[in-house]
Amino acid sequence: MHSMMNGIPRGSRVQASLKGSMRQSSKYATRTDSLEAHLKRENPLLLEPLAEFRRLDRIAHRMGLLASGESFTRRVPWWPVISLLGTFSAGKSSFINGYLGTTLQRTGNQAVDDRFSVICYSEESEPLTLPGTALDADLRFPFYRISGDIEDVAIGEGRRINSYLQLKTCNSEQIRGKILLDSPGFDADSQRSATLQITDRIIDLSDLVLVLFDARHPEPGAMRDTLRHLVTNTVDRDDASKFLFILNQIDTTAGEDNPEDVVAAWQRALASAGLTAGRFLRIYDEDAAGAIADESLAARLKAKKDEDIAEIHRRMTGVEIDRAYRVIELMTGAADTLAGENGVGLLKHYLRQWRRRTLIFDSLMLAPIVAACGAAFIWANAAAMGVVERVFGNTAGGWAIVALVVVIVGAIHFSARTLAANQIARRIQPASQQAFNIDLRRAFRRNVRWWRGLFSLQPKGWHVFARRRVARIRDQQESLVRRLNDRFTQPSG
Structure with missing residues (x-):
């Protein structure tokens, strides 16, 4: 007769534990199988990095560095992600609507949405808005089980996932094969731990991050806290090149005696926050812009706007290529993390x-x-x-x-x-x-x-075969990059 513990037979507890572990392993297998099927259709070149991630998972599971249902692939943006961060009224929603060619996001001078909106393609003609659970519980999205991350930093907030995230669908060819992510306004009052946790996760997952500021703010220096979060904490990242800093609604400066002074003030504010290099773009919504009396100034603003919009759209179109290289870099990064000073x-x-x-x-x-x-x-x-x-x-x-x-x-x-x-x-x-x-x-x-x-x-599981396997994965980066180069370039002429 089995011994009893807390009223439950010991044998039953063991069986329940085994069944729980098997369920976790099944979810992990389902996720990686789904990824494999997706990559076979979209980008077969990434099948090899996926196989290496699986090998890293097995080593990390044996060492206890990952739970049975966890995977390094969960932190990899297999789908291209373009995120928009910025202050209230910075024009993020208007920019998205213009890019998609349809009115999907609500716009306004005040906060119109206090949740992160994940936008993906759908063949349905009518857009849908789904709760955050649709993202948190779906293995195919990069936000799978993000409620657990929120719970770690803000007790009790994980179960309120629908208050932080929502999924929107859109029938626009511009979004096919990509994920757009619109963030709520970023100001000092919204710096809750859960919001920052999601923001950090979004930045890590994104292939391109558009950081928008509102040119109508007369004193950018007063936004010191916001600039610190959106600029200072990002410029020193290894992937800082994926950030584009955009001054939106630049047409509103046409009424100034010298509009260039407004731009210079913003440039000084961003430089004081650490942005001493990189692109600083200036755009506005031409349809919503008022008439500019000075024709010479209007032509100059439009020419600059067209140039910068073209640059932004070019970067947005190229995220799929960027993503392939980033996945390989992340594969090497995962191996380095496991075997390096931050892991073993x-x-x-x-x-x-x-x-x-x-x-x-x-x-x-x-x-x-x-x-x-x-x-x-x-x-x-x-x-x-x-x-x-x-x-x-x-x-x-x-x-x-x-x-x-x-x-x-x-x-x-x-x-x-x-x-x-x-x-x-x-x-x-x-x-x-x-x-x-x-x-x-x-x-x-x-x-x-x-x-x-x-x-x-x-450490348990860190035997000679595991060390050799991780070393081989780290050495494969160059060969995988060369294969990607062969697809997109012709170095030999």
């Missing part, structure tokens, strides 16, 4: 700390441990010489005491191990704050189980 290196660091702390705790109990061991040694010698038998009448009682001493010493040592492990585990950042969502805390716990040796610092 950091895990070894925590294991060294655990060993050192355990030895310190043991040392604090050194006197009773040595005394106990000394007593056990003396007792064993006395037993060998027959002293114990003469005192106790037999050796069984003496050896029982020796065994008890050993058990006590072992209990003290393993208690020290557990105490040290718990202290260090609490200091390890959660998976949501780690690159590629690797779970160092989970992996650390797996490596400090009672049967693991104290002096073994080689």
Whole structure:
């Protein structure tokens, strides 16, 4: 008869755990199979990176760096994503409507939508608006299970996913094969943890980020907090080239004595936030613009607007090519994260700390441990010489005491191990704050189980074959890039 725990048979608990693990593995397999079918149709060149991501997943699962249902592919934008960030009334929605050729997004000078809108193609003539659950629970979208990330930084907000995200469909050829993402206005009052978490996730997933500012704001310096989030925190990224900074509604400056002073003020504000290089584009909605009395100025503004709009549209058209190269870079980045200082290196660091702390705790109990061991040694010698038998009448009682001493010493040592492990585990950042969502805390716990040796610092699963596999994945970047180059260029002429 199975032992009972909390009213549930132990065997049933094990079976439930196995079934849960199998369900997670099934979801993981479903996601990667869906990706494979999608890539076969759209971009077969990315099938090889997908296969390498699967191999990285298997290694990370064995090491405990990923939960059974998690995957590195979850952090990879397999579908091209174009995001729009900006302040209230910066013209993001108007820009999207103009690009799509239809009125999909509501527009206005005040906040008209406080949710992130994910826009994708649909063959239906009428647009639909679906709740955030449609994104959170669909394995095919890059926002799959984002509610868990929100919950990690804002307790209780994960279940309110519909308050943060919505999915909109549109029958426009401009959006076919892409995802557009419109963000709510970005101002100091909206800097909630959950909103920032989604914004960071969006930036990481995006192939192109359009950051729009409203030229009608007379004092860009007053937007210091907004500039810090939208500029300062992005210009030093490795993928900073995917950001385009756009001054919208530039036509409203035509009434100024010197419109160039307005542009110069914005350039100084962006430079003070860290944007000292890169493109600074100026656009406006020609249909919504008022008449400009100065014909020379009107022609100059229009020429600049047409040039910059063409540049933006060219970048938006090229996101599919950019994405293919980014997927390969992310494949190498995932391998580097797993094998580098932020993965295995950091895990070894925590294991060294655990060993050192355990030895310190043991040392604090050194006197009773040595005394106990000394007593056990003396007792064993006395037993060998027959002293114990003469005192106790037999050796069984003496050896029982020796065994008890050993058990006590072992209990003290393993208690020290557990105490040290718990202290260090609490200091390890959660998976949501780690690159590629690797779970160092989970992996650390797996490596400090009672049967693991104290002096073994080689993480579980990080054997020679795993190291060779990851090294091969890291070395494949050049060959994959060359194959992409052969598709889009002709270096040999």
